[in-house]
């Protein structure tokens with residue numbers, strides 16, 4: 001697993017995770033943040049692709065390092081994640097990054113371009129996740145998780161409304177997953193990975209029943225999180241959390 005070192009940049013002191021096995025320059029740098037679900041989407045994709053030839057620079061979002069002049073050049077909205085290649089190619093938006101990395105390094109996480117129906121079903125699953133799930137799950141994560149660290153109380157009306165949407169979403173997903181093992185069909189793809197970080201937040205906020213209370217959705221979740229690549233990231237995060245508490 002990468003080792004954590006601190007480096008100074010003009011945004012202040014940032015943490016850099018260095019893979020001790022890398023003797024040469026890493027293929028790219030992932031600018032992310034600890035506890036960032038959007039960064040985790042990319043980390044999970046890399047782990048599922050068994051790709052370790054990269055470094056992570058962790059920005060401190062509480063300190064506003066993502067709005068530094070230097071980072072605004074990488075991401076015009078001042079957010080993470082961003083990937084930057086030594087030759088300058090830069091990409092933001094977590095799902096675009098996951099898709100690009102899967103294509104560039106041939107991770108088996110996308111349907112083949114030659115199967116146009118499978119590609120269309122992948123696109124459909126991707127849109128459903130972004131448009132019917134991520135917004136409501138993100139609201140719960142912000143109100144019940146992020147606000148804890150800001151010392152702010154959650155807006156329970158926003159949470160109740162988002163929870164209604166999430167339940168309605170998984171009622172439909174329950175029906176779909178009775179016929180398909182994964183969100184885009186019979187194979188595990190990026191469309192499944194996209195859900196994992198925000199569902200983990202739902203569990204962390206005490207809403208795991210939304211998943212486990214539905215048989216087919218619960219079985220899908222088990223299939224996803226028991227994959228070896230996903231387990232590596234979850235174990236690393238558990239370790240980092242335990243180390244931070246010591």
Ligand SMILES: N[C@@H](CCC(=O)N[C@@H](CS)C(=O)NCC(=O)O)C(=O)O
Nearest residue numbers: 036037038061079080081093094095
């Ligand atoms: N749609 C973007 C969302 C990026 C995003 O909102 N990132 C959060 C961290 S999870 C962030 O940078 N927040 C700090 C800010 O908005 O200032 C993606 O998928 O990458």
